Amino acid sequence: MFLSVESSDPDQVVYVDTDLDGVVGKAVILECGSTIPDGYIWGFTQSGTDTSKAVVYDFGKGPKLQNLSQSLGDIQVISGSASLSIEHLLLAAEGLYTCQAFYDMDQVAKLTYYYIRLRVLVPVSKPYILLSDASPAEGSLAWLRCDLENGTGPLYFLWEHETNSGLVNTIGQGSSNIFNMTIVNRNNTGWYRCVARNQVNQERSDRIWMDIIC
Incomplete structure (x- = not known):
């Protein structure tokens, strides 16, 4: 379930926050809104760290995957959106994902932050x-x-x-x-x-x- 909290200037910045579970070796989708932004940056902060690093960005010339993406699983930007699909999910993919989505609406710039806390679950092995x-x-x-x-x-x-x-x-x-x-x-x-x-x-x-x- 998404929880939206608007800033004191709701026409400028919107924050969307959610928790998501994924399973090691499976696929998961990280949503970045229901419409395609004019530009976006996906960042990742691994659990136990404070540093956010870029995963992929698109400023209107197509998505550019960064080297970090290889350590998280098989990442692709879903066609016609800014959302991410991660297949063959790795345990190292657990952490905080941030999609900064930029919209130009009637010459008034709008920025939405999508915060997704991904927990990567491990199936039980044979006891x-x-x-x-x-x-x-x-x-x-x-x-x-x-x-x-x-x-x-x-x-x-x-x-x-x-x-x-x-x-x-x-x-x-x-x-x-x-x-x-x-x-x-x-x-x-x-x-x-x-x-x-x-x-x-x-x-x-x-x-x-x-x-x-x-």
């Missing part, structure tokens, strides 16, 4: 399970941990238990990647899987066997 003990004694304590290499938080975890007969039950879920079994018994023997999920995707681990020693 794997670590056991405190693959063959714990009945009555002892045990835990299982669901680990993964990549994935933007917040993360959500679900645990499944499969018996020898093939019956699958959900035994736990929540934000913790650890499932604690305070007092194990023979009914806990079986296969275990975990599912890791974020707002982009979800992945299921391979199953792992736990054998309770009676």
Whole structure:
């Protein structure tokens, strides 16, 4: 959703501000108004820095991509607009984008700033399970941990238990990647899987066997 805040001279300068999510390796579109300006400059400030650098500009002779654009993904200016399309989005593309759009309306110059804060999300990778003990004694304590290499938080975890007969039950879920079994018994023997999920995707681990020693 766009939030517009006009300056004390609304006929001269307009500010438009929004937040946008993208996904690593996917495509995203950064909007610079609904009409083609007479000229524009796209700037980028990477997250964690204070320096804005030019990405592309057009002063009426066609868009000119700058070297910086290569480190963000495959950038193109959408035909018939000043908006940007970034394909194969890179993690380094996360940050603040500013489009300064210049309009000449009845000989009164108008300038609009489009601020877009882009967050680049990383899908969860396939998780794997670590056991405190693959063959714990009945009555002892045990835990299982669901680990993964990549994935933007917040993360959500679900645990499944499969018996020898093939019956699958959900035994736990929540934000913790650890499932604690305070007092194990023979009914806990079986296969275990975990599912890791974020707002982009979800992945299921391979199953792992736990054998309770009676």
